[in-house]
Amino acid sequence: MNVVRKGTILGIAASIQGLAMAIFLFPHFIPSGGAASVSVLLNYLLHVPFAITLWVLNASLLLAAVKWLGKENALWTMYCVTVTSFVVNFLNSHLIGTVxxxxxxxxxxxxxxxxxxxxxxxxxxxxGGMDILALIISKLKGYTPGKTLFFINGSVLLLTGIVVDLKIILFALACQFIGTRILDIICQVEFKRSLNRLENQ
Structure with a gap:
């Protein structure tokens, strides 16, 4: 696929994800996934700063992505993480309160x-985060990525909820359930010819 076209599509997708987190989820303190939950858990138990946990976790998983998914995937993942982070930071600085x-x-x-x-x-x-692990497992084992991601994130979220705050984590589990079902639909359904042509270029 043409690099510019792929970058545009991935940039839009990463922006949609960032928009979902910044506008609809984070204002209610709903973790968007397992990586965020790990940082919450370690901060609560060991007072490890959120940023350090997220950086170490993402760096480790990106190295795994290079080994199991290839350098190209790792580079695109870094690009998507950057876009998502930018969108989240931009929207958080301009929006106040919940929708x-x-x-x-x-x-x-x-x-x-x-x-x-x-x-x-x-x-x-x-x-980034647990998405990388889910993508690796789904590629190696043939499992659907949505169910794999839900199992990984669900396990971490449940542990965090038991230790920290069960109510918020229940909302996070609901988010993961709905989001990963949508994920599987998108990964399995046949797109329109235009998008299929883009993937095969």
């Missing part, structure tokens, strides 16, 4: 989150 009730925001945010990450997975990239 709607938590259940409405949870539903909208989860759907958008699933669409964004689904396109990334479909294009052979990820948004």
């Amino acid at each position: 709607s009730f938590i259940f409405v925001d949870l539903l909208i945010g989860s759907i958008l989150f699933g669409i964004g990450i689904g396109i990334l997975f479909r294009m052979g990239a990820s948004s």
Whole structure:
């Protein structure tokens, strides 16, 4: 596929994911995945700064991505992580408060989150964190990426909820369930011819 076209599609998908997190999920303190939950857990138990945990975890998984998924995938993942982070930081600095009730925001945010990450997975990239691990496992074992990601994130979220705050983690599990179902639909369904042509170029 043409690099510019692929970069544009991945950039849009990463932006959708960032929008879902910044506007609909984070204002309610709903973790978007396992990596965020690990940072919350380690900060709560060992007072490890969030940024350090996220950096070490993402760096380790990116190295795994290079080995198991190839350098190209790792580079695209770094690109997607950068775009998502930029969108989240930009929106967080310009938006105050929540959009709607938590259940409405949870539903909208989860759907958008699933669409964004689904396109990334479909294009052979990820948004970092546990997404990389899910992509590796799904590639090696043939499992659907959505179910794999839900199992990984769900396990970490459940552990974090038991230790820290079960109520918020239940919302996070709901987000993961909805988002990963959307992810699997996007990865399995046949796209329109135009998108299929882009993938095969």
